[in-house]
Amino acid sequence: xxxxxxxxxxxxxxxxxxxxxxxxxxxxxxxxxxxxxxxxxxxxxxxxxxxxxxxxxxxxxxxxxxxxxxxxxxxxxxxxxxxxxxxxxxxxxxxxxxxxxxxxxxxxxxxxxxxxxxxxxxxxxxxxxxxxxxxxxxxxxxxxxxxxxxxxxxxxxxxxxxxxxxxxxxxxxxxxxxxxxxxxxxxxxxxxxxxxxxxxxxxxxxxxxxxxxxxxxxxxxxxxxxxxxxxxxxxxxxxxxxxxxxxxxxxxxxxxxxxxxxxxxxxxxxxxxxxxxxxxxxxxxxxxxxxxxxxxxxxxxxxxxxxxxxxxxxxxxxxxxxxxxxxxxxxxxxxxxxxxxxxxxxxxxxxxxxxxxxxxxxxxxxxx
Ligand code: SF4
Ligand code: FES
Numbered sequence: 001x002x003x004x005x006x007x008x009x010x011x012x013x014x015x016x017x018x019x020x021x022x023x024x025x026x027x028x029x030x031x032x033x034x035x036x037x038x039x040x041x042x043x044x045x046x047x048x049x050x051x052x053x054x055x056x057x058x059x060x061x062x063x064x065x066x067x068x069x070x071x072x073x074x075x076x077x078x079x080x081x082x083x084x085x086x087x088x089x090x091x092x093x094x095x096x097x098x099x100x101x102x103x104x105x106x107x108x109x110x111x112x113x114x115x116x117x118x119x120x121x122x123x124x125x126x127x128x129x130x131x132x133x134x135x136x137x138x139x140x141x142x143x144x145x146x147x148x149x150x151x152x153x154x155x156x157x158x159x160x161x162x163x164x165x166x167x168x169x170x171x172x173x174x175x176x177x178x179x180x181x182x183x184x185x186x187x188x189x190x191x192x193x194x195x196x197x198x199x200x201x202x203x204x205x206x207x208x209x210x211x212x213x214x215x216x217x218x219x220x221x222x223x224x225x226x227x228x229x230x231x232x233x234x235x236x237x238x239x240x241x242x243x244x245x246x247x248x249x250x251x252x253x254x255x256x257x258x259x260x261x262x263x264x265x266x267x268x269x270x271x272x273x274x275x276x277x278x279x280x281x282x283x284x285x286x287x288x289x290x291x292x293x294x295x296x297x298x299x300x301x302x303x304x305x306x307x308x309x310x311x312x313x314x315x316x317x318x319x320x321x322x323x324x325x326x327x328x329x330x331x332x333x334x335x336x337x338x339x340x341x342x343x344x345x346x347x348x349x350x351x352x353x354x355x356x357x358x359x360x361x362x363x364x365x366x367x368x
Pocket of ligand 1: 168216
């Protein structure tokens with residue numbers, strides 16, 4: 001094998017992983033699973049040049065490479081640092097990293113309003129998840145949070161600038177998916193804000209993808225806003241023959257009964273748009289905003305939702321059924337004494353085997 005094609009071996013949290021040269025630490029860590037991958041609020045692998053803005057993905061490099069095993073003096077942004085042969089990376093095994101990440105979350109929340117109860121992104125907000133994992137219960141700031149003049153950016157997308165964390169993902173979507181970007185980040189420091197130049201509506205075939213890449217509730221779907229909580233809706237995968245060039249026609253429909261409340265692109269485990277045939281599956285505004293009847297779509301089946309997501313509540317398709325037979329629990333031994341619960345209690349209905357239910361037991365299962 002030619003030297004330049006040789007895979008690079010490194011360890012992340014004491015686990016060895018081999019990757020192609022040019023891979024970033026965060027992409028290498030994603031190969032190990034969500035437990036080991038640093039959180040990313042601005043990096044988005046399908047958007048060229050993304051990352052390096054939020055600092056949530058900081059990791060410790062305990063050894064730079066086999067050739068130069070000195071530790072890197074500062075924590076590094078894993079989305080912007082490429083792997084080296086023999087590199088030793090610490091993520092969840094580093095106290096420094098966890099401490100720094102708590103600090104980053106605190107900074108992100110200094111100006112972010114705590115308005116989750118009225119925010120449409122609640123339940124699928126990456127800042128909400130991040131603050132549960134790394135945030136403090138209280139706040140140490142007593143200052144007034146940033147406020148902005150409300151700006152109308154068109155009939156389809158609602159901008160809540162106070163919630164924006166300036167990750168630049170939406171700017172990159174407009175730059176890389178459309179031919180006429182009319183918005184960007186204007187001003188500097190604590191005045192920096194998403195804005196159109198000057199008060200133009202954002203209007204192009206793929207602008208809806210800005211909503212999907214926004215990690216917080218700064219950009220939300222005006223056609224869905226306040227209609228329902230995401231965890232009350234049922235996500236299903238569906239497709240249609242879309243004629244818009246560049247649209248993959250594969251989407252997630254968020255249903256309540258037969259009614260399609262919302263259409264989004266399909267997401268991968270990292271919250272990024274899924275790829276199809278090696279290309280990111282962006283969807284056009286016609287699919288997203290105009291096709292709101294289930295008859296517009298061919299439904300493929302339930303969307304696989306992580307069991308840790310609030311959206312997964314009450315949806316049991318992907319739950320692992322634990323093997324909990326007594327013999328297995330007891331390492332192959334039989335119990336010396338087995339009691340029949342029905343002999344001592346009349347709470348359970350003897351006709352119902354609770355371990356065979358593929359759903360949670362409810363009151364009806366206990367009544368005789
Ligand atoms: S509006 Fe959302 S996607 Fe755009 S910069 Fe702000 S947080 Fe990022
Ligand atoms: S994800 Fe790396 S700096 Fe934001």
